[in-house]
């Protein structure tokens with residue numbers, strides 16, 4: 466663990482990379498927590514703020530978890546609380562996967578750093594306006610905060626270089642046969658974001674389900690023998706137990722960490738330009754992301770959709786980042 470505030474050495478893969486300013490909007494959530502730690506351990510990222518939203522658990526729990534993880538990482542960035550419920554639909558959570566706390570049976574110490582703001586949307590608008598250059602917003606939870614931000618403060622759109630979304634799928638969903646959880650938890654918000662005219666990269670289940678933290682991955686992380694790696698391996702073990710019990714799958718998919726990794730290493734996935742829209746009136750298809758290859762519907766593409774992934778490179782990126790602690 467580096468002393469708090471000490472500059473971390475760049476990892477071999479990151480040397481020479483420019484530093485990218487990012488904001489993370491999340492619903493910790495085990496994979497969100499690992500994503501925050503990946504970002505905090507990446508020398509080429511400067512995390513300017515972490516905002517929370519209801520999703521995997523209530524916003525009270527996701528906010529408490531975000532504060533604890535940011536403190537564990539020694540990141541020192543502001544944490545702000547966002548929307549407590551979706552725009553329109555009844556709230557949906559994922560306690561069966563992430564546990565009642567949202568972080569499995571984790572025992573992270575409470576953070577002593579107070580919240581920087583109780584209203585993430587207003588705080589994001591004000592912070593983005595102060596940024597000297599456009600930044601990247603990494604959205605790894607339901608898109609409620611992002612939709613509210615773009616609707617209430619459209620003037621911030623030029624301050625966003627792009628929005629990297631963990632969400633959606635060209636193929637089957639994970640919360641219903643057609644929908645991925647982040648989109649399903651607030652389909653109306655997602656529809657607004659895809660229509661907002663801000664550049665989007667969509668990192669969906671088609672690629673994230675190919676990076677699963679199996680026993681061998683967990684053992685490699687535990688072998689780093691740090692406070693951070695001990696917590697991460699514990700979370701991933703309970704995550705793996707949950708997905709085995711629920712779906713008979715081996716290893717929890719690291720959805721959110723892969724989305725973060727595409728910022729530091731864009732070549733970890735391959736993208737195709739598509740027109741993406743969200744089903745908000747369907748019954749069985751409610752929350753489905755319908756991804757049209759360019760030209761199919763006459764709509765201009767509005768997103769770059771991840772279609773391929775390099776799992777070995779991703780695991781190297783994750784281990785390199787966790788090794789910084």
Ligand code: RIB
Pocket residue numbers: 492494495496497520521559605606607631639645646647720721
């Ligand atoms: O479908 C996976 C997504 O839903 C991830 O962001 C996970 O944290 C949950 O929020």
Ligand code: CA
Pocket residue numbers: 491492493494496497520521605606721
């Ligand atoms: Ca998440």
